[in-house]
Amino acid sequence: MGGWGEYAAAWAVFLASHMLPARPALRGPIVDVVGERAFLAAYSALSILILAWMIGAAGRAPFVPVWGWAWWQAWVVNVAMVAACLLAALGVAVPNPFSIAGARNDRYDPARPGVLALTRHPVLLALALWSGAHLLPNGDLAHVLLFGPFAAISLLGMRALDARRRRRWGTGRFDALLPRGPARLAPARLAAGLALWAALAASHAAVIGVPPWPLPP
Incomplete structure (x- = not known):
């Protein structure tokens, strides 16, 4: 596999790490010891580190072109990232019984759902926007294998979480918890x-090595 070994290892660690929050039997005892907020903070930090490793490993993998690059593709990313950053900021650690990223879910009020009035899974939708948009200007095999599965996992994950909650709660409770208030x-x-979007845009060239503001030739 040559240079693909690190990339495969990064994917393996990512998949293993994301088995934890999806299984209450594993997550519950940890939350009982450290608390929900500390768990989410630590898990978010770990996820960011693993994601950074995956992105770096994709850049170090052998370059195998799949489709070409055009300057306008990066502007699709710029627009999508504004929405992604807003959704992420609005959706992280807020009461949300539908999502694994929710916190203080006992405080959730369907009549005052906040961002949940727009989507029950704001963090997963943010991830789908990030990965789907970045897929367009990154047409080499390693990045297609990075951003493509992330987009698919995010979109399918929303449906899977809803199906799991519906099975666990029953249709009556699930429907009763659906957001019915305005998106304040x-x-x-x-x-x-x-601010997150501005920081990512400002640091993109230095950290990733690619300027986010390409001009037409």
Whole structure:
């Protein structure tokens, strides 16, 4: 496999790490010891580190072109990333019994759902936007194998989580918890999302090695 070995290892670690929050029997005892907030903070930090490793490993894998690059593809990413950053900021660690990223779920009120009025899975939708948009200007095999599965996992994960909750709760409770209020979005979280987007855009060239603002030839 040559240079593909590190990339395969990064994927293996990512998949193994994401088995934890999907299994209450594994997650529950840890949360009982450290608390929900500390668990989410530690798990989010670990996920970011693993994702950074995967991106780096994809860049170090052998380059096998699948489709070509055009300057306008990067602008699709720029637009999509604004929405992705806003959704991530609005959806992380908020009461959300539908999502594995929810926190303090006992405080969830269907009449005051916040971002859940737009989507029950804001973090997964943010990941789908990030990966789907980045797939377009990264047409080599390693990055197609990175961003393509991430987009698919994110989209299919939303359906899988809903199906799991419906089975566990029953249709009656599931329907009773569906958001029915307006999408009142926290200004502080909106500001945090825009700040996140600005920070990612400003650091992209230095960290990733590719400027996010290409101009037409």
